Amino acid sequence: xxxxxxxxxRYRQARVILTTLGITVLISLILLLGGIxxxxxxxxxxxxxxxxxxVWISAEGSGGAFIGFSMVxxxxxxxxxxxxxxxxxxxxxxxxxxxxxxxxxKSTKAIVVGYKLGQLGGPKSVLEGRMFTRxxxxxxxxxxxxxxxxxxxxxxxxxxxxxxxxxNEKVRVVGKAKSLMFVLDTPLLFxxxxxxxxxxLGNTPHVNMMIAKTNKSDQPAQIxxxxxxxxxxxxxxxxxxxxxIIAYYVDExxxxxxxxxxxxxxxxxxxxxxxxxxxxxEKTQEIGVLKAIxxxxxxxxxxxxxxxxxxxxxxxxxxxxxxxVFAAAAPIFVAIxxxxxxxxxxxSFIVCCGSGYLAARKAIAVDPMIxxxxxx
Amino acid sequence: xxxxxEGTGLTxxxxxxxxxxxxxxxxxxxxxxxxxxxxxxxxxxxKTTLISLLGCILTPDDGxxxxxxxxxxxxxxxxxxxxREKIGFVFQLFHLLPYLTALENVMVAMDLARTKTTEAxxxxxxxxxxxxxxxxxxxxxxxxxxxxxxxxxxxxxxxxRPKIIFADEPTANLDSRQSDxxxxxxxxxxxxxxxTIAIVTHHEGLKENADRVVQMKDGRILAT
Numbered sequence: 001x002x003x004x005x006x007x008x009x010r011y012r013q014a015r016v017i018l019t020t021l022g023i024t025v026l027i028s029l030i031l032l033l034g035g036i037x038x039x040x041x042x043x044x045x046x047x048x049x050x051x052x053x054x055v056w057i058s059a060e061g062s063g064g065a066f067i068g069f070s071m072v073x074x075x076x077x078x079x080x081x082x083x084x085x086x087x088x089x090x091x092x093x094x095x096x097x098x099x100x101x102x103x104x105x106k107s108t109k110a111i112v113v114g115y116k117l118g119q120l121g122g123p124k125s126v127l128e129g130r131m132f133t134r135x136x137x138x139x140x141x142x143x144x145x146x147x148x149x150x151x152x153x154x155x156x157x158x159x160x161x162x163x164x165x166x167x168n169e170k171v172r173v174v175g176k177a178k179s180l181m182f183v184l185d186t187p188l189l190f191x192x193x194x195x196x197x198x199x200x201l202g203n204t205p206h207v208n209m210m211i212a213k214t215n216k217s218d219q220p221a222q223i224x225x226x227x228x229x230x231x232x233x234x235x236x237x238x239x240x241x242x243x244x245i246i247a248y249y250v251d252e253x254x255x256x257x258x259x260x261x262x263x264x265x266x267x268x269x270x271x272x273x274x275x276x277x278x279x280x281x282e283k284t285q286e287i288g289v290l291k292a293i294x295x296x297x298x299x300x301x302x303x304x305x306x307x308x309x310x311x312x313x314x315x316x317x318x319x320x321x322x323x324x325v326f327a328a329a330a331p332i333f334v335a336i337x338x339x340x341x342x343x344x345x346x347x348s349f350i351v352c353c354g355s356g357y358l359a360a361r362k363a364i365a366v367d368p369m370i371x372x373x374x375x376x
Numbered sequence: 377x378x379x380x381x382e383g384t385g386l387t388x389x390x391x392x393x394x395x396x397x398x399x400x401x402x403x404x405x406x407x408x409x410x411x412x413x414x415x416x417x418x419x420x421x422x423k424t425t426l427i428s429l430l431g432c433i434l435t436p437d438d439g440x441x442x443x444x445x446x447x448x449x450x451x452x453x454x455x456x457x458x459x460r461e462k463i464g465f466v467f468q469l470f471h472l473l474p475y476l477t478a479l480e481n482v483m484v485a486m487d488l489a490r491t492k493t494t495e496a497x498x499x500x501x502x503x504x505x506x507x508x509x510x511x512x513x514x515x516x517x518x519x520x521x522x523x524x525x526x527x528x529x530x531x532x533x534x535x536x537r538p539k540i541i542f543a544d545e546p547t548a549n550l551d552s553r554q555s556d557x558x559x560x561x562x563x564x565x566x567x568x569x570x571x572t573i574a575i576v577t578h579h580e581g582l583k584e585n586a587d588r589v590v591q592m593k594d595g596r597i598l599a600t
Contacts, residue, residue: 001480001483001484001487001493004476004484004487007475007476007480008473008475010475011474011475012475285471286473288433288471289467289471289473290473290484290488291433291456291459292431292433292459292465292467292471293459293460293464293465293484293485293488293532293533294456294457294459294460294461294463294485294488294489294536295456295460295488296454296456296457296460296488297456299456299488367428367433367434367435368433368434368459369428369433369434370434
């Protein structure tokens with residue numbers, strides 16, 4: 001009777017569905033938590049990588065660009081632009097500051113990126129509208145300043161011509177740039193560095209960092225190391241900056257989530273194992289009956305394992321599908337890695353089947369009479 | 377008459393240390409072909425444990441067992457083969473698989489013996505008709521009365537043409553009318569299939585149906 005295991009499962013469909021759902025939910029949660037962290041890492045990297053800079057210069061003691069409080073005086077620009085190993089005139093001032101602009105009457109989190117148009121630090125073109133008006137950088141505090149204009153991330157949903165409020169000033173949206181959302185879907189607002197200084201840094205001639213390109217023939221690590229010898233600045237390569245930013249914005253704040261994820265892994269393993277184990281042990285009476293009427297251990301084990309494998313397979317597959325569905329519908333960027341999801345699926349499958357096998361082995365190891373009396 | 381089952385010095389203990397209970401204590405027993413033997417005695421005297429040992433669904437701690445002339449050694453033998461080919465079991469609580477119909481419950485025993493499905497279905501149909509359940513082939517155990525369930529149990533026990541059927545208190549959950557009907561059925565089946573039957577019961581009224589009564593007390597056989 002090849003369908004015996006299916007008949008049993010149909011008879012106990014409520015339990016089968018609950019067990020399958022239990023596996024599904026646990027796998028989805030594990031994958032989603034991992035996906036959130038992956039998403040944060042991707043978002044932390046994408047702006048930094050998009051700048052095209054090879055070295056990142058911040059104030060001495062700041063711990064690196066993006067990490068601690070960094071204010072660098074503009075005078076270093078001249079030094080860097082003629083510095084050894086750097087592409088001439090590639091050094092760019094950068095304001096990178098968290099802000100809470102009011103958008104359509106609601107206070108919203110955002111990151112203001114102030115840079116020199118045409119230099120490193122922001123988009124060179126827009127998807128819609130135009131770039132903001134460029135100020136004369138060298139003309140600090142001009143009598144006739146450029147208008148407050150901003151190029152927004154396309155995903156903010158703002159229209160060209162709309163106004164947002166930043167530090168009590170109205171800033172007009174003039175363009176939309178390709179989305180480069182920062183960690184936890186924080187949109188970037190690109191504007192002229194002088195406007196950013198005025199709105200966020202008290203109109204002082206400081207920037208948070210400077211970035212530059214290195215000559216192709218030179219090693220960025222060596223150049224960064226040479227520049228870092230100066231006592232007033234810290235210089236990091238792109239690789240170091242990425243490591244810093246991921247550690248600062250993702251790994252450190254998400255330590256608790258990482259811990260939770262490990263705990264969830266353990267809990268999932270134990271829970272899934274227990275569900276399968278208990279489900280199997282509850283079948284000991286039937287196992288006893290089947291053995292008493294002549295079922296061999298192999299036959300009974302096969303019957304039980306078919307059920308475990310089917311439940312595990314469906315639960316794991318549903319978990320995978322559900323995690324991708326939730327990831328797509330999540331209000332933040334969730335990036336589930338395919339390889340990671342396959343590993344999670346395989347491990348979960350092995351845990352489910354393993355615990356089911358252990359329970360089944362225990363149940364079939366005893367005399368039928370003991371089994372159907374439920375005395376295991 | 378050939379001996380179908382022979383147990384010598386069969387002993388079974390449960391528990392350990394001070395809590396050890398000797399359920400069956402050095403029992404010698406023989407059951408001959410075509411016999412209808414009744415094992416009787418008070419509750420807890422070891423009747424069920426003894427037929428479980430004889431039926432190879434429980435392993436003895438001591439003693440020797442022969443079934444159909446063949447020595448039984450649980451250490452080296454796959455007892456499921458013996459249970460499948462030589463023994464039929466009927467339980468007090470029927471123990472039918474709840475997710476199968478009456479027909480499938482009988483067929484499953486033959487499935488274990490790798491009987492072809494068509495052949496199994498034909499035999500199951502014949503057996504269920506014999507036990508008076510021709511109208512109940514596709515009913516699940518939950519849709520059957522106690523007496524009907526027990527008839528399905530007997531049909532299942534007969535499915536693989538066993539040498540002996542062990543029935544543990546088959547009438548315990550039946551009313552007196554159902555009990556009488558079942559005993560008549562057992563006699564009919566015995567005639568029809570020439571099967572040896574050993575029944576555990578504490579029902580004194582059933583004695584008259586037996587060829588031989590084995591009386592037990594405290595794990596030992598008092599009289600036979």
